[in-house]
Amino acid sequence: MEPGKEIEKAIRTLTDRNLTFMHVCGTHESTIARSALRSVLPENLKIVMGPGCPVCITPQGEIDAALQLASDGVTIATYGDLLRVPGKDGSLESCGGDIKIVQGVHKAVEVAQKTKKEVVFVSVGFETTAPTVAATILTNPPDNFSILSSHRTIPPAMKWLLSQGEAKIDGFMLPGHVCTVMGYHEYEQFHVPQVVAGFEPDEILLGLLLLLQQIQEGVSRVDNAYPRAVTREGNVKAQELMWKVFSASDVAWRGFPVIPGSGLKIRKAFSQYDAVEKFGIEFKPDVKQGGCICDRVLRGISQPTDCKMFGKVCTPRTPVGPCMVSHEGACKIWHLYHSRT
Amino acid sequence: MCIAIPAEVKEIKEGNIGVVDYGELTQEVRLDLVDVKVGDFVLVHVGFAIQRLSREEGLETLEIFREVWKAMDESDERKVQVT
Ligand code: SF4
Secondary structure (H helix, E strand, C coil): CCHHHHHHHHHHHHCCCCEEEEECCHHHHHHHHHCCHHHHCCCCEEEEECCCCCCCCCCHHHHHHHHHHHHCCCEEEECHHHCCCCCCCCCCCCCCCCEEECCCHHHHHHHHHCCCCCEEEEEEECCCCHHHHHHHHCCCCCCCEEEEEEEECHHHHHHHHHHHCCCCCCEEEECHHHHHHHCCHHHHHCCCCEEECCCCHHHHHHHHHHHHHHHHHCCCCEEECCCCCCCCCCCHHHHHHHHHHEEEEEEECCCCCEEEEEEEEECHHHHHHEHHHHCCCCCCCCCCCCCCCHHHHHCCCCCHHHCCCECCCECCCCCCCHHHCCCCCHHHHHHHHHCCC | CCCCEEEEEEEEECCCEEEEECCCCEEEEECCCCCCCCCCEEEEECCEEEEECCCCCCCCHHHHHHHHHHHHHHHHHHHHHHC
16 A cells, blocks of 8 residues: 555545645755645645755855856855856856866865865855865865855744744744754744654655644644654764854845844854955845745745746746756746646 | 765775765765764765664654554544543
């Protein structure tokens, strides 16, 4: 018997009112869209994607800073996902600078070891990724290596979303791999049903069921539906390395105002690896792209198809906003799977 | 970007480097963030093992579901008895 079918039935039975659940993970969105999970859910159960795409929530000012470095002759190393993100004038892909796509930060260090030029790793990602960068900085990379930290952490953003109530959220599906590293104890502060979910369609359905169960019981706790990888404490070694190199900072997210404590800044002791210090970078405020509603998509109050440009002016080849660029962006994912159905 | 893929540790080399097997592909990954031995399963993200996978906790989704559902049935029965 297919477990999915059984769980689906249970979900139908338990959804007895209008409910909105938010997930904050591009990989969850991929699974949901790829397996058309929304179409098997009852109509009154809505799943929205929040700010779960690290590339999408990186403010334009940080992309522009990378573009400026590239035009000053610095070699930029970063993930392929960032290449087409539009800055104020063009993208890393179109800027004509020396841009290297790398699998991870350790490969960016290898680039630096082979050149005398300055190499800056544009470092995006949540708590899944930040420890890999911390561990690398602790291996004493060469002097011509530094990072532009665009890291963000999830709990402060959830706190913001819950406190301002713009998107009415009845439950959160927590990002499985962020929680693999960080555990889920930090999420116990939130008085809302939550579940840590895996990435297979059945695992996501199970996560939804656990949320519904909490709602039926009238309780708010964090259930763990991904115990193979996630424990309450997470990977303590990775957390220690992360906090050794980074401290929490107040930063803006694309589509959000400054969220207290939601960024990761390189500590003074490692400032020689901080591109912001090294090159005296100042971030300029974002200029909103006319008509792009990425900001609303990221806050969970609009969906990609609400945008007039979706699939017309804005496509993965001609992206207007970052949500159409990243493999984790809601617009790109919807474009990929909806255009096939 | 938070995508992470399970793999088995096949070999541990000097300098926190491990060779892992994804099933059809082997690759060198960094082991800075985990304490592992050959034969362990890890989750790999951007070229780093980010956690050791626990085999004991590897309950199938279906098993978890059955447990959840059973527990709910029982609590429903209790509700019925109370009223
Ligand atoms: S479809 Fe394009 S323009 Fe519209 S919100 Fe998404 S990224 Fe922005």
